[in-house]
Amino acid sequence: MIVVATSDFEVYHGVVNELRDRGVTFTTIEVDDELPDSTTVVVTSEDDADAFEDDPVTTIVAEPDAARRAAEQALSALRGEGGRTIVGVDPGRRPGIVVCSGxxxxxxxxxxxxxxxxxxxxxxxDATDPVVRIGDGSRLESAKLVNELEDVRVELVDETGTTPYLGTGARGMGDVLAAVNIARLEGEVVENRDIEPTAGELQVIKDRSRERSETNRAIDEELARRVAAGELTVEEALAEHRNGSDGESDGHGSRSS
Known part of the structure; x- marks a missing residue:
């Protein structure tokens, strides 16, 4: 059983709320009280941790601004899992991301x-030996994620078959559920991913820029390639395109779109 025991109100309030949100069975005691016989994990604050150093339990020290992390560590310890942090990512314009502990x-x-x-x-x-597993679909978006992540093990996962069937009421959950499946698959360790965008992918970026442009203008192919490479966002590319167009039109009158 998890026991929350701390005189720090912020830690107490944060951890209790996190555990309640997860539907976890736990109890709370005063720091000076004896631990219940069924206690396996104690969540406490740094100032109160010494009170439990002689008890044969796992002690999780929570920071006031990191209650969720403490709750996750407590649950991992309770279940006896290795507790390795695995992040699964279903890439796209709005990636689904899940965090697994064991x-x-x-x-x-x-x-x-x-x-x-x-x-x-x-x-x-703050995780020990974490791994980030990214699906290999949505090539441009997955490449951007792979190339920008540093100082963490990244695996590229074959995401074939990871998108689940969604029944009634589950609309909008597909990317997150796919990320769960991706997190559970081992992939190829990668440090970067070089992708040459196809003509179709570049056109999609141009069309997206036209949709977001106040003047209904699309960016040119060079800027579209920079967006594809992750060097620019669509908004930044539009700003460069607009500034370049303004510069070209100086002294020559207005340009037609």
Whole structure:
């Protein structure tokens, strides 16, 4: 059983809420109370940790701003898992991202591609020997993720068959569920992924830029290639395109689109 015992209100409040959100059975005691006989894991604060150093239990020290991490560590210890952090990513314009501790999924996200690196790096920051497994579909987006991740083991996974069937009411969950399946598959360790964009992929980027342009203009192929390589976002490419067009039109009157 998990026991929360701390005099730090922030730690107590944060950890208790995290455990309740997960439907975990736990109990709370005062720091000076004796631990229940069924205790296997104690979650406490740094200032209170000494009170449990002689008890034959696993002690998790929680920081006030890292309650979720402490709850995940407690659950991993409770289940006797190795606790290795594995991040699975189903790439795309809004990647599905899951964080697993051993065999258990402890967190899930779906964020814009531009925010994905920050999410992944935050989730592996304090982990021991983490691995990030990225599906090999959505070639341009997966290449961007592979190339921007540093100081962590990255595996490229064959994502064939990882997208599940979605029944009634499960719309919008496909990318996150696919990320769970990707996390469970071993892949090829990679440090970078060089992709030559196809004509069709470049056209998709151009079309996307036209949709976002206030003047209904698409970026040119050179800028589209830079977007494909992850050097620019579509918005940054539009700004360069706009500035270049303005410069070309100086002294020559207005240009037709």
């Amino acid at each position: 065999e258990m999924v402890v967190a899930g996200f779906q964020v814009p591609l531009g925010d994905a690196i920050d999410v992944i790096e935050r989730e592996v920051a």
